[in-house]
Amino acid sequence: MAVLVLAEHDNKEIKPATLNTVTAAARIGGDVAVLVAGAGCRPAAEAAARIAGVARVLLADDPAYGHGLAENLAPLVAKLAAGFGHVLAPATSAGKNVMPRAAALLDVAQISDISGIESPDTFVRSIYAGNALATVQSSDAIKILTVRATAFDPAPAEGGSAPIEAVTGPGDGGLSRFVGQELSRSERPELTSARIVISGGRGMQSGENFKLLETVADKLGAAIGASRAAVDAGFVPNDYQVGQTGKIVAPELYVAVGISGAIQHLAGMKDSKVIVAINKDEEAPIFQVADYGLVADLFQAIPELAAALDK
Amino acid sequence: MKLLVAVKRVIDANVKVRVKADGSGVETANVKMAMNPFCEIAVEEAIRLKEAGKATEIVAVSAGPAACQETIRTALAMGADRGIHIATDVELQPLAVAKLLKAVVDKEQPGLVILGKQAIDDDCNQTGQMLAALLGWPQGTFASKLAPADGRVTVTREVDGGLETVELKMPAVITADLRLNEPRYASLPNIMKAKKKPIESLTPAQLGVDPAPRLKTLRVVEPPKRKSGVKVKSAAELVDKLRNEAKVI
Numbered sequence: 043m044a045v046l047v048l049a050e051h052d053n054k055e056i057k058p059a060t061l062n063t064v065t066a067a068a069r070i071g072g073d074v075a076v077l078v079a080g081a082g083c084r085p086a087a088e089a090a091a092r093i094a095g096v097a098r099v100l101l102a103d104d105p106a107y108g109h110g111l112a113e114n115l116a117p118l119v120a121k122l123a124a125g126f127g128h129v130l131a132p133a134t135s136a137g138k139n140v141m142p143r144a145a146a147l148l149d150v151a152q153i154s155d156i157s158g159i160e161s162p163d164t165f166v167r168s169i170y171a172g173n174a175l176a177t178v179q180s181s182d183a184i185k186i187l188t189v190r191a192t193a194f195d196p197a198p199a200e201g202g203s204a205p206i207e208a209v210t211g212p213g214d215g216g217l218s219r220f221v222g223q224e225l226s227r228s229e230r231p232e233l234t235s236a237r238i239v240i241s242g243g244r245g246m247q248s249g250e251n252f253k254l255l256e257t258v259a260d261k262l263g264a265a266i267g268a269s270r271a272a273v274d275a276g277f278v279p280n281d282y283q284v285g286q287t288g289k290i291v292a293p294e295l296y297v298a299v300g301i302s303g304a305i306q307h308l309a310g311m312k313d314s315k316v317i318v319a320i321n322k323d324e325e326a327p328i329f330q331v332a333d334y335g336l337v338a339d340l341f342q343a344i345p346e347l348a349a350a351l352d353k
Numbered sequence: 354m355k356l357l358v359a360v361k362r363v364i365d366a367n368v369k370v371r372v373k374a375d376g377s378g379v380e381t382a383n384v385k386m387a388m389n390p391f392c393e394i395a396v397e398e399a400i401r402l403k404e405a406g407k408a409t410e411i412v413a414v415s416a417g418p419a420a421c422q423e424t425i426r427t428a429l430a431m432g433a434d435r436g437i438h439i440a441t442d443v444e445l446q447p448l449a450v451a452k453l454l455k456a457v458v459d460k461e462q463p464g465l466v467i468l469g470k471q472a473i474d475d476d477c478n479q480t481g482q483m484l485a486a487l488l489g490w491p492q493g494t495f496a497s498k499l500a501p502a503d504g505r506v507t508v509t510r511e512v513d514g515g516l517e518t519v520e521l522k523m524p525a526v527i528t529a530d531l532r533l534n535e536p537r538y539a540s541l542p543n544i545m546k547a548k549k550k551p552i553e554s555l556t557p558a559q560l561g562v563d564p565a566p567r568l569k570t571l572r573v574v575e576p577p578k579r580k581s582g583v584k585v586k587s588a589a590e591l592v593d594k595l596r597n598e599a600k601v602i
Binding site for chain 1: 364369370372379446447448451470471473474475476477478479480481482483484485486487489490491492494495497507510511512513514515516517518519520521522530531532567568569570571572573574575576579581582583584585586587588589591592594595599601602
């Protein structure tokens with residue numbers, strides 16, 4: 043039975059989490075098809091066709107799918123799902139929005155944020171903010187899954203030459219309308235796919251002080267993240283949040299600055315390869331997961347760190 | 354306009370959960386339970402809409418064992434007007450809850466259903482989307498701002514890249530994100546008053562829903578522990594370790 047992956051894209055390019063999801067799909071077994079649904083999204087479909095291991099690309103090019111509205115997209119996914127044993131999407135805000143809706147239309151369960159595949163019907167996922175791992179088995183005919191991108195290596199973006207087939211769905215159901223968006227612009231790497239992440243917490247004391255982290259991030263080529271406390275305090279926008287309900291990251295190096303290490307934050311970063319904690323409170327729980335801990339006032343330590351990186 | 358709010362009873366967010374030795378789940382006996390924090394935000398938003406004159410009645414619904422009535426009482430103490438308890442001891446998964454809620458929505462005909470975006474026990478983040486699908490209603494998930502007017506609701510959503518705004522035809526389903534509001538604490542007089550507010554009790558059978566789970570949990574284990582690290586004395590030593598020991602920079 044073939045596996046369908048719902049691609050995340052901006053109509054031009056495929057978002058990195060799609061590549062990890064293709065790897066998860068290949069691990070389930072069977073041909074991997076990728077659905078690119080959008081408006082004017084042929085360039086993204088062509089990029090999807092070049093992903094190594096993709097057998098075919100389904101292109102649904104319709105203004106109704108331009109902004110990923112779940113009301114329009116879920117019926118398309120549900121319609122196409124009939125030809126597949128599994129449908130996967132990255133566990134991003136877009137995937138989490140549309141996949142449960144598609145599952146309910148099919149009267150099947152959805153399995154969220156899987157981090158392991160034991161067999162085509164058995165999956166591992168974290169529960170209780172990562173404090174426990176559950177292995178669950180599905181008895182439904184079609185398995186609808188969202189995939190934790192950090193748990194699977196990305197498939198090579200080049201190397202494939204899959205055919206592209208046009209598909210159509212029910213189109214615009216008229217229930218919802220995209221009004222606008224305010225997206226954070228940054229020259230830095232994207233948080234969930236960055237090799238190095240440096241995050242600030244309540245200890246940063248202000249949004250202005252995040253500039254300190256920027257100097258270090260520039261030297262390391264790192265993305266900048268934040269704890270929920272820093273976002274709630276208005277230091278940085280919501281899309282910086284790393285944690286149970288924010289973004290899940292697992293970079294090579296995660297540097298936590300002025301972050302105490304609440305369980306919700308640890309849930310979002312504890313699979314990082316190397317963790318560094320800088321905090322003036324030596325009792326802070328973050329030190330329990332840190333490979334390297336520096337007990338210091340961050341306002342002194344961060345400029346010193348920047349200087350040491352120059353040497 | 355009537356508002357329906359779904360509330361879930363979960364292990365209190367401040368409790369450190371322990372995995373049972375036999376791998377069957379997490380320890381819930383003698384553990385403090387509370388309303389799921391995202392559900393509190395949903396209840397608060399409903400109350401604010403009522404206080405702003407945009408809603409007339411708030412119905413709080415919970416499904417599960419008898420103890421869920423305590424969670425409904427918490428919603429009533431915050432300011433909901435009445436409760437509906439769907440009594441069952443079956444393990445409820447999101448699709449079953451969505452079907453139960455749909456049956457209640459069909460009876461109650463609310464203008465908006467507000468839920469938390471996810472529960473902090475199973476971390477599923479599904480029920481609102483599934484309910485919207487079953488009803489054929491639009492969905493405003495991960496909402497950080499809500500403005501209903503003239504049969505439509507404008508919803509600002511927290512998405513991976515920042516914020517997105519959508520306009521939905523009402524009736525609609527909303528799921529609350531962290532920054533939609535800060536929930537109030539129930540005052541003592543309101544807790545007393547809540548004891549007199551009505552809670553209707555229904556069963557899945559009365560609602561015509563089969564709540565049987567679709568997923569079987571084979572085992573629950575603790576995640577692998579990280580080995581303890583070392584403390585460094587200075588930023589210079591840290592950089593040295595990262596370069597020469599961990600080799601990540």
